Amino acid sequence: xxxxSYYLILxxxxxACGIIGFLMKRNIIxxxxxIELMLNGVNLSFVAFASQWHALSxxxxxxxxxxxxxxxxxxxxxxxxxxxxxRDTLNVDRVDLxxx
Amino acid sequence: xxxxxYTLAAVIKIALMVFVLLTAVAYIVWLERKxxxxxxxxxxxxxxxxxxxxxxxxxxxxxxxxxxxTPPHVYKPLFIAAPIIAVVFAxxxxxxxxxxxxxxxxxxxxxxxxxxxxxxxxxxxxxxxMGVYGIALAGWSSNNKYSMLGALRASAQMISYEISLGLSLxxxxxxxxxxxxxxxxxxxxxxxxxxxxxxNIFHGGQFVAFFIYLTSAYAETNRIPFxxxxxxxxxxAGYHTEYSSxxxxxxxxAEYANMVTVSCVATLLFLGGWNGPIGGPxxxxxILPVFWFFLKIxxxxxxxxxxxGTMPRFRYDQLMAFGxxxxxxxxxxxxxxxxxxxxxxx
Amino acid sequence: MHLALFLIFGVVCVAGAVNLLIQTHxxxxxxxxxxxxxxxxxxxxxxxxxxxxxxxxxxxxGAIMVLFVFVIMLLNAGEEEHSQGSxxxxxxxxxxxMLVGVLLTWSVMHQSTxxxxxxxxxxxxxxIGKLLFSQYLLxxxxxxxxxxxxxxxxxxxxxxxxxxxVGLDSxxxxxxxx
Numbered sequence: 331x332x333x334x335s336y337y338l339i340l341x342x343x344x345x346a347c348g349i350i351g352f353l354m355k356r357n358i359i360x361x362x363x364x365i366e367l368m369l370n371g372v373n374l375s376f377v378a379f380a381s382q383w384h385a386l387s388x389x390x391x392x393x394x395x396x397x398x399x400x401x402x403x404x405x406x407x408x409x410x411x412x413x414x415x416x417r418d419t420l421n422v423d424r425v426d427l428x429x430x
Numbered sequence: 431x432x433x434x435x436y437t438l439a440a441v442i443k444i445a446l447m448v449f450v451l452l453t454a455v456a457y458i459v460w461l462e463r464k465x466x467x468x469x470x471x472x473x474x475x476x477x478x479x480x481x482x483x484x485x486x487x488x489x490x491x492x493x494x495x496x497x498x499x500t501p502p503h504v505y506k507p508l509f510i511a512a513p514i515i516a517v518v519f520a521x522x523x524x525x526x527x528x529x530x531x532x533x534x535x536x537x538x539x540x541x542x543x544x545x546x547x548x549x550x551x552x553x554x555x556x557x558x559x560m561g562v563y564g565i566a567l568a569g570w571s572s573n574n575k576y577s578m579l580g581a582l583r584a585s586a587q588m589i590s591y592e593i594s595l596g597l598s599l600x601x602x603x604x605x606x607x608x609x610x611x612x613x614x615x616x617x618x619x620x621x622x623x624x625x626x627x628x629x630n631i632f633h634g635g636q637f638v639a640f641f642i643y644l645t646s647a648y649a650e651t652n653r654i655p656f657x658x659x660x661x662x663x664x665x666x667a668g669y670h671t672e673y674s675s676x677x678x679x680x681x682x683x684a685e686y687a688n689m690v691t692v693s694c695v696a697t698l699l700f701l702g703g704w705n706g707p708i709g710g711p712x713x714x715x716x717i718l719p720v721f722w723f724f725l726k727i728x729x730x731x732x733x734x735x736x737x738x739g740t741m742p743r744f745r746y747d748q749l750m751a752f753g754x755x756x757x758x759x760x761x762x763x764x765x766x767x768x769x770x771x772x773x774x775x776x
Numbered sequence: 777m778h779l780a781l782f783l784i785f786g787v788v789c790v791a792g793a794v795n796l797l798i799q800t801h802x803x804x805x806x807x808x809x810x811x812x813x814x815x816x817x818x819x820x821x822x823x824x825x826x827x828x829x830x831x832x833x834x835x836x837x838g839a840i841m842v843l844f845v846f847v848i849m850l851l852n853a854g855e856e857e858h859s860q861g862s863x864x865x866x867x868x869x870x871x872x873x874m875l876v877g878v879l880l881t882w883s884v885m886h887q888s889t890x891x892x893x894x895x896x897x898x899x900x901x902x903x904i905g906k907l908l909f910s911q912y913l914l915x916x917x918x919x920x921x922x923x924x925x926x927x928x929x930x931x932x933x934x935x936x937x938x939x940x941x942v943g944l945d946s947x948x949x950x951x952x953x954x
Contacts, residue, residue, distance in 0.1 A: 332782045332822070339880055340786050340819070344812070346876070347793035359802045359853055363809050363844060367793060370816055370836070373828075380899075381823045389828050389899045390912050396835050397919045401926035403840050407847045408933035414851050415936075508803065548900060552830035559838025563810070566842065570803070570849040582849065589842055609901055 337378035344371030358410055358420050362403070369399045439540050447524055447544065455686040456486035462735045469739035496675035501572075504672060508571035513673065513680035516564025520687035523557040526550040527694045528612045530704045530719040542720065543612065550611040551603065554695055555596055558650060562588045564684060565652075565659070569669035580668025583746055584652060584659030590753045591649035591656075597761035598642040601768040602699045605634045611695075615703030629702035635771070639764050640700045642757055644733075647692040649753065651685060653734060655741040656749055693730035701726050782822055785815040802853045806844050813837040825899040 344367055351364030373392045380388020410420075417425050460475065460482065467474030475482030500509065528543035547553055562585050569581020603609065606617040620628040630636045649656040660668035670681045697703060706722030708715055744752065792812035796805045813836050820829035908916050 332778050335883060336782065336786070337819070337823070339884065340789060342880065343790055344793050347790075347797060351797050354797065357802050357853065359844065359848055359851075360796070360805050363796060363802075363805055366836075366840070367796065367809060367812065370813060373832075374816060374819060377820050377823050377825050377828060380825070386899060386903060386907055387912075389825050389904060390907055392825075392828050393831065393904070393908070394915055394919055396831060397923065400835060400840050401922050403843060404926050404930040405933065407843055408930040410847060411851065411934045420851065420853050505803075549826050549830050552827075552834065552901075556830055556833035556838060559834050559842075562838070562842050563845070566845050566849065567803075570845075578849065582846070585842060585846060589839060592839075 334378060334382050338375055341371045341375035341378070344368070344374065347371075356421050356423055358413070358422050358425075361422065362406055362410070366399060366403065369395060435538060439535075439538070440544060443540075443542075443544050444525075448521060451521065451524055451687060451690060452683070454690055455683050456490065458686050458689070458731055458735075459489065459682070460486050461731070462738070465732070465735045466739040469736070490679075493675050493679040498675045498677070501672055503573050505571040505573060508567045509672075510677075512564050512568035512571060513677045513684070515567065516561065516684035517680045517687070519557050519561040519564065520684040520691070523554050523691045524687075524694075526553050526611060527691070527698065528615065528703070529723055531716070533716045541612075546610060546612050549609045551599060551609045551614070551695075551699075554611075554691070555592075555599075558595070558688075558691075559589075559592055561684070561688065564681075565669050568673070568681070572669070572672040574672055577669050577671045580659045580671070584669055587649055587652070587656060587659065587746075587749060587753070590750060591646040591757070594642055594753060594757040594761045595646035595650060597758070597765060598639040598646065599695075599699060600765050601636050601639045602630050602634065604765070604768050604772050605630060605636070611698050615698055615705065618702040619705055627702055627705060629700065629705070631700045636700060636764075636768070638760065639768075640696070642761050642764065643696060643700070645757060646753075647696065648734070648737065649749070651688045651692060653685075653689070654738045655743050658743055658746050658749065689731060689734055690727065693727045693734070696730055697723060697726040778822055782819065785818045785822075788815040789819070800855045802848050803845070806841060806848060809844075810837050810841050813841065827899050827901045827904050 348364045348366075348368030348371060351367065352361055355361055355364065373395055376388045376392045376395070380386060380392075413425060414420060419425065463485070464474035464482065475485040478484045478488045500506070525544040526547050528541065528546065530542040532539045532541040534540075565588070566581050566585040569577040569579075569584070572578070602614060606614040608614065608617075618628050618630055618634075622628055622633050626632055631640050648654075652659055658668075660670065670678055673681065704719035704723040706719065708718050710718070789812050792808040792815065795808040796812070799805050799808065813832060817829040817832040817837070820826075820832060
């Protein structure tokens with residue numbers, strides 16, 4: 331059997347990779363993907379705890395997290411398209427002035 | 431059944447099903463050329479073998495021997511990976527499709543299905559969703575305006591029609607009560623009113639869902655009347671413009687394998703799978719369900735090819751409007767009515 | 777057997793996550809993220825959550841990531857350019873990384889003996905459906921509203937700004953005179 335802490339360690343590694351990507355990367359789409367990676371890590375720990383404590387509400391919560399991630403990625407990608415149209419760059423370091 | 435017997439049976443089934451699927455793909459190409467030719471009042475292939483039956487072999491040989499050209503300006507890793515992705519996902523969904531009841535071999539009861547997953551229908555839907563990547567990555571990596579446009583259109587079309595595809599299947603789920611494909615077929619056994627079989631399209635009243643499913647399936651597999659992404663007169667062949675020889679053959683195989691999978695799912699869910707008149711000695715009784723299954727799949731593929739030879743293609747905005755504004759509300763209405771009827775009856 | 781499967785797909789997960797960080801082209805990062813999501817779906821199956829695993833593949837890997845790949849294709853995102861890194865990040869980052877690694881190793885070695893019993897909690901669609909429509913009905917309806925808002929927002933944000941033709945009236949008038 332797989333101990334619970336193995337699942338939690340995997341979830342922590344995914345979350346940490348997500349944070350490192352969010353802080354280190356310069357391309358706005360890759361930053362967004364790191365956010366999705368963080369959400370996935372959290373989902374894994376939800377499901378692991380649901381299995382540990384015999385509560386199906388963990389899996390239900392994963393369902394809601396996925397729905398929220400879908401809504402957020404749709405709106406976020408629309409914002410990215412709008413930013414690309416005005417600034418013509420996908421590098422976050424270039425989008426640092428309010429005036430074009 | 432012990433672990434090793436199960437594994438050996440699974441390996442044999444996988445090899446057999448992949449072989450049958452690839453041969454079926456090759457001969458569906460032959461059937462299409464013959465039928466479309468007859469619809470257009472001409473013979474199809476007749477030269478290679480009797481009735482042109484060896485034409486797929488000749489085509490296969492041509493694809494293998496032809497020069498495999500990789501243009502210099504493509505993004506190589508994805509250019510090579512995209513047809514592989516398309517073929518892998520097209521061939522994988524055959525794993526949860528049951529072909530018949532179990533057969534008895536050497537004292538073991540072996541079901542005619544590689545694996546009976548409890549969420550079999552969701553697995554098929556998931557693999558269909560992943561099949562979009564082969565097309566999207568092929569178009570993007572070709573570094574070519576026509577391919578890119580074709581890929582964008584194809585992916586948008588496929589993800590739009592996935593919704594009505596899934597929704598039309600939920601009516602069947604409400605009637606059957608299980609996601610397992612074998613369970614759905616077993617819920618359609620028997621007859622009502624004496625001789626009409628208990629299939630979901632008659633007894634379950636899912637004829638509207640059946641037509642929604644069929645239309646969405648034509649859009650999912652990029653076939654006429656929804657084949658704008660790969661139309662020759664519009665987009666120079668769309669997302670597989672830059673592909674030659676074996677890679678192009680893989681896209682072709684993926685498209686026809688998707689057709690077979692979609693027909694299998696339609697047969698299982700709407701036409702009662704392998705249920706049909708059964709009689710005779712035990713050896714015939716095990717083969718006959720498989721025969722009915724293949725017959726129904728053949729009917730579907732024939733309808734696919736028939737529609738291809740008959741209808742013109744949709745314009746892109748007409749296509750998207752049809753999917754979102756007509757099929758989606760219709761599928762939702764079908765679901766509500768089905769759920770209401772089931773709740774009232776229970 | 778479960779441990780072997782967990783380790784294989786765990787390694788694939790971590791490899792995909794690290795690959796997302798290492799790659800410079802966003803399309804490679806997107807493909808690594810798809811690999812991570814697929815292996816996570818297998819991990820969910822190992823935990824008995826079959827509906828969540830199927831939804832992960834259909835929604836996350838099959839729809840959200842398609843949207844990402846779509847946008848990368850549409851905007852023709854190229855390779856990432858090198859911005860100046862900061863030295864402070866290296867100075868503070870590496871020791872804290874080692875600290876976190878030590879903490880993780882300590883927790884693995886001193887773990888409690890309860891394991892996750894596979895198959896004892898079964899997340900089949902029927903049970904989850906019943907829960908969603910009885911106990912969690914309010915969040916369910918609110919998420920449907922959320923999706924509606926997100927659809928409207930995305931359509932409005934991504935639409936091209938209207939281009940009003942300037943000077944059309946004067947052109948028409950002069951045309952009419954002629």
